[in-house]
Amino acid sequence: MLNSTTITKAAGGVLGAFLFFLVANGASGKLFSLVSGTHVAADGTEVAMMTAAPGGAGGGDAAAAAPVEEVQIVLGEGDAEKGAKVFGKCKACHKVDGTNATGPHLDGVVGRPVASVEGFGYSDALKAHGGEWTLEALNDWLSGPKDYIPGNKMSFAGLPKAEDRNNVITYLKSLSN
Template sequence: MFDTMKLTKAVGGVLVAFLFLLLGSWAANALFTIGGGGHGDAEEHAGMSDKPGGLLDEGDAGEEAEAADEPQIVLGTGDAAKGEKVFGKCKACHKVDGSNATGPHLDGVIDRAVAGVDGFAYSDAMAAHGGTWTLEALDAYLTNPKENIPGNKMSFAGLKKPEDRNDVIAYLQSLQ
């Protein structure tokens, strides 16, 4: 039969398992937090509203865009050392030693013609784009490469933080 001792052991076992999972979850969150932010990061909730469902009115979108643009960054004034660290995301496809990899080399990219590396097989979209890699053009491209030049081969999603883009641009300037 089922006596009181078996019931106590069963309830105790369930509680110990729950406590183990709770502590394991807490430890994992402490060990594997990426970045410095949490649930309140502005980027994580960009485009959200206090209104039910998180929907924006047309007027809210303009106000939030102005609020997001408040910290004005002067392009090229970033920290090149930090930019070199952020550039680690780019190293899988780009080199800075004058040789091409999956992507073209990026040393000397500032003020270079778009699709201007001889011997690199650019996509049709990139080759047809024209223009020059100014600081502003790099910033726009690094924000969202697929949206900035539709049809290009770069699969990188982009650098969403303006500080990261500015630091990478400063790093690329240091390689001129």
């Protein structure tokens, strides 16, 4: 039987869990951040990369005290096979055979102008954005479509892991050659 004590305990548990996750999220944001930059590949081309940096963007005293190994990700040089598996999340709305579905087809997307697939009804926000789907733009889009171009129609929340985004970008890049 539900009484006021049971309801109070349940509400306290839910609020306590929410508070814990809120504090944990803030603490992890202070400890780590992704820093973007460029890297010159062996063939002389400049490629984008992301570095997981401890201590947030400013580094912090704790980061200076202990050496930490940095993980570098060169955009477009991930694992296309793993990217194809992660792309499974995208297949509900996107195809790679030149036909549109709920979303536009994504074969040939790398280097293609934004909102340029014939016959697809893009949101006004995407049409107004313009530009090109570079490796960096795809990475920013995949990390959070609603944050990257507010007002777009895509309901997907994004891929939080940099490695997953890079692998999907590598997979899409392989379809653009």
